[in-house]
Amino acid sequence: MSIKGVMREELQNSERMKVRYEEELAALPRGSLVKRIIKGNEYYYLVYREDGRVRSVYKGKSSPEDIARYADAKQKRAEYRNQLSKVKKQIRFLKGALRGNEAI
Amino acid sequence: MLCVETRQYSLCKEVLRRLHNAGVLDGMVVAGSWCVLFYQAYFERKTFSPTIRTRDLDFAVPIPARFAKKADIGRILDGLGFVLDFRGEQGHMRFMHPELILEFLVPERGRGSNDAFDIPALGVNAQPLRYLDLLLTDTITLEFRGIPVRLPHPVRFALHKLIVAQRRDNADKAERDRDQAVLVLRAVVEAGDSATIRDVYASLPAKWRRMIDASLAEAGHADLIPGENGI
Numbered sequence: 001m002s003i004k005g006v007m008r009e010e011l012q013n014s015e016r017m018k019v020r021y022e023e024e025l026a027a028l029p030r031g032s033l034v035k036r037i038i039k040g041n042e043y044y045y046l047v048y049r050e051d052g053r054v055r056s057v058y059k060g061k062s063s064p065e066d067i068a069r070y071a072d073a074k075q076k077r078a079e080y081r082n083q084l085s086k087v088k089k090q091i092r093f094l095k096g097a098l099r100g101n102e103a104i
Numbered sequence: 105m106l107c108v109e110t111r112q113y114s115l116c117k118e119v120l121r122r123l124h125n126a127g128v129l130d131g132m133v134v135a136g137s138w139c140v141l142f143y144q145a146y147f148e149r150k151t152f153s154p155t156i157r158t159r160d161l162d163f164a165v166p167i168p169a170r171f172a173k174k175a176d177i178g179r180i181l182d183g184l185g186f187v188l189d190f191r192g193e194q195g196h197m198r199f200m201h202p203e204l205i206l207e208f209l210v211p212e213r214g215r216g217s218n219d220a221f222d223i224p225a226l227g228v229n230a231q232p233l234r235y236l237d238l239l240l241t242d243t244i245t246l247e248f249r250g251i252p253v254r255l256p257h258p259v260r261f262a263l264h265k266l267i268v269a270q271r272r273d274n275a276d277k278a279e280r281d282r283d284q285a286v287l288v289l290r291a292v293v294e295a296g297d298s299a300t301i302r303d304v305y306a307s308l309p310a311k312w313r314r315m316i317d318a319s320l321a322e323a324g325h326a327d328l329i330p331g332e333n334g335i
Binding site: 004005006008009010013014016017020021024075079080082083086087090 | 201
């Protein structure tokens with residue numbers, strides 16, 4: 001049984017997976033929708049980072065759909081980042097093993 | 105009962121549980137190297153230890169597809185961290201995750217085409233594959249962590265592996281196919297069911313039997329197909 005053959009196949013899959021997670025992350029709406037209560041009224045701000053600084057853009061009274069969209073994006077971003085980190089570790093391990101640096 | 109619990113097994117269980125709850129799991133048959141793991145419950149032998157397998161968890165769907173309910177596989181997997189990928193020029197769909205890669209397969213029909221086959225009942229497309237009917241003809245149902253999972257009969261699984269091994273361009277994959285087939289056929293023989301191997305083998309077209317013979321010869325296990333009087 002060629003373990004290296006299986007590992008080569010898995011490396012290809014992991015590299016493809018990395019590209020797909022990065023694409024999905026890039027396609028998510030940027031930033032997080034933050035609620036602020038001013039004089040008893042709810043207002044929303046889009047908060048994101050740009051050039052190392054936190055930016056806050058006034059969005060007003062956002063629709064429930066918008067709020068849900070940003071909440072969903074926030075959850076997906078955390079999920080995809082977590083998986084992307086695992087995939088990167090797999091790629092490092094598989095490349096090392098195929099070069100003979102890791103015990104198989 | 106399988107006792108090894110890993111993140112991969114947990115995710116596999118969760119995927120199967122969600123498909124089962126959505127009412128679509130019994131309309132498909134698990135194919136590929138994961139079957140060998142599930143067969144541990146069938147053979148009930150501690151010495152039956154599955155060989156190496158990839159992350160691919162394949163689901164074979166008969167044509168016409170029969171599902172009690174319509175489902176959206178993408179939604180079913182929501183929140184588990186899968187990402188959808190379209191593979192090759194034909195755009196075969198697969199759901200990728202660092203622990204598992206899910207793909208759907210259908211039997212190839214007519215003169216053969218590699219075009220993706222739409223399964224509207226699941227909201228996915230599937231890759232047509234030759235010889236897949238062999239896996240769908242006679243299935244068994246085993247429990248995996250309390251979830252009923254349909255699998256090809258082990259003999260059919262093994263003979264299918266021996267056939268496809270002859271068509272592989274990739275020598276590593278062909279070797280893996282043969283190894284898995286030999287492991288399963290040995291377990292069938294040890295379970296005293298050589299007659300099923302003989303019967304299924306005899307029911308196949310001559311060309312398929314020649315492919316099986318060639319693979320077994322390459323694996324050095326030509327003895328695994330019993331003659332008229334058994335092994």
